Amino acid sequence: MRKDLLPQIKEGTGLAWLFLGFVLLIMAIFSRVIWVNSHPSWEMWQIKYYQSQIAQYESKLEATQNPMLKKALEQQRDNMKEQKPEIKTLILTNGKIEHCQTCHLGIEEISDSHPSQALGCVVCHGGNALSLDQNVAHAGMYGAGHPGRLEVSQLSCGSQTSNAQCHSGHTRSEDNQVDLVQSSLMVNKGGELSMIRYMHGLDKSPKISIKSGEIASQVPSPFNGQPLEQKLLDNCLEVCHQSNGKLPEQASSANGCESCHVLTGWNHTYQGQDVTVKGTAGHGLTHRLTTQIPYTQCNQCHNQGMPNLYNTQFDPRPDLARVKTSSESSKETPSDRLKNVYQPGMVFTKCEVELDCIDCHTRQEVMGDGHFYATEYQSLKIQCYDCHGTKERRPLAWTVGTPDDLAFEEEQVNTNFPRMNTGDQILKTDKGEELPYIRQEAGGWVLTLKDTGKKYPIPLVYGSGCQQDPEAQSSNDCHKCHDVSGNLKK
Structure with missing residues (x-):
């Protein structure tokens, strides 16, 4: 073979390989398009979900040296590899059928008091529960996927259906x-x-x-x-x-x-x-x-x-x-x-830092009480003396008298609260709102933090050396002596 032809042969071979690679790429893209078009979108979402779960198991396997845990994770991973796309049907307790979880596989249960088996998805979100087409399924959803938005809350959070009486329409106004x-x-x-x-x-x-x-x-x-x-x-x-x-x-x-x-x-x-x-x-x-x-x-x-x-x-x-x-x-x-x-x-006291906002601000302050107020001060239901009392009197105690006392409702929606019984002593604000998360215990009044469940003993002004003015009882008055914001400058 003539040596002067070798560069041309190599160049031609390179072009051939380049052309072949281009053809294979086009074929791969074309095959992918055919495959995607022949498989509905819900199958794609399920495959992606299974892949994400497998990746999570692989990550956990790499992070552990425990033989028994490894074996369990391997089994779970292998089971996930065997999963195939299928239409997921949720049959509600009232007999209705929903297919929402066919796409939304793995979505978290919204809450213990809103079980999907009983309520499903559509009662809160709206939309078409039977369609497997995204556009049709999502048509008519409340709040564009956000059912808690105020302008649609009566349709979602306030819904009244054959299997649900939600947050509106009750005889007791506090439940609405x-x-x-x-x-x-x-x-x-x-x-x-x-x-x-x-x-x-x-x-x-x-x-x-x-x-x-x-x-x-x-x-x-x-x-x-x-x-x-x-x-x-x-x-x-x-x-x-x-x-x-x-x-x-x-x-x-x-x-x-x-x-x-x-x-x-x-x-x-x-x-x-x-x-x-x-x-x-x-x-x-x-x-x-x-x-x-x-x-x-x-x-x-x-x-x-x-x-x-x-x-x-x-x-x-x-x-x-x-x-x-x-x-x-x-x-x-x-x-x-x-x-x-x-x-x-800003100025604030020690308890205002150690507690969370919801540990002081009451349900009616945050959620409203049906009345309209011109100022924040007018709408407040709680002041410092409602928990700590004054030097002239203790805070107001309230005895839980009946099983339908409103205090039981707050206890039921927060598993951190100690179980309540009729006869238990709780606090009540001067404006009449019950504070079921503050209980009378052997050592005095104790606040149970709503987020963590930690117990927080409440010191009382009555019987202490506090020289407060009984006529000056706003939080601003308490801040004058109990301000801890200066610690920020240290």
Whole structure:
């Protein structure tokens, strides 16, 4: 063979291999398209779910040296490898059929009190439970996948069906949370509007500007058409729990019930087992409701900064970046918690740092009591003396008298609370709201923390050396002596 032809032969061979590789790639893509088109999307989601589960088992196997655990994990992994796509049918206790979990395989049970076997998915989410086509199945869903949004909460959380009597329509008004929540200041922002109008001289005293079923952003000309009116709407009245509003710095369209009862991370990204939404923004950490709400959830709206009511601007706290990257609340050091709970410049007492927000703020304060208030102070049901008493009297005790006492309801939705019996002693606020998480025990009054179940003995003012003024009993008065915020400067 002539040596001068070798470069041309090699070049031709290289081109041939390149062409062959290109043909194989086209064939692979074409085959993939054919395979995908011949398999419905629900099969793809199930395959992806099984693959994610196998990967998790593999990761656990690499992390353990325990022979028995390894054997169990290997068996579980091998069982998962044998799984084949199939239509998943959920038969409810009322005989109805749903196919939602055909795609949403592995999704978490929403809560112990909302079992999917009894309630299913559609009663809360809406949509078409029988369709396996994504567009058809999701058509008519409440709140675009967020059934806790305020504008659809009567259809979802307040639903009344043949197999469910939910959070509306009860004889006892306290059980109709969907109705009551409309009167909460966090929902209607009536107090925010009334105070801003008062501070700018538009009202002689704080007064209610909203009507029943209305929210502050719907009030015609809430700022009397003054130049700051649009800023007031954009920066204040249309954020957080409002209809169509968004929580600060997040892309979720959730609000209302979900703002509190679905725990989220700062990036609001789903981290559960349902691969159809895994890693996507605008969701809770998992598909799970809770009444055990840590302060970190509250802080995603509160204590992010300070609103300036004069120019309707919001000034972020200077250490917010550090707070977002800090440890989970259960892993915080006391020093970190002191810095994370409140923003610099605020005053607070020791118990306000050690407890979570829900350990002080009552159900009616947060969820509303059916009445509309012009100020936050008017809507508060609890003051320091409701737990600690004054130097002239002890806190008000209440004896649980009957099995239908409202105190039992809160005990039932939080497994951290000690079991309650008729005859038990609990506290009651001066405004008449029961505090079932505060019980009389041998050593005195004891608060059970709602999130962790830890017990917290309550020191009483009565019989102590406290020299408080019985006529000055607001939290601001208590802060004058018991402020611990100075520790932040040390």
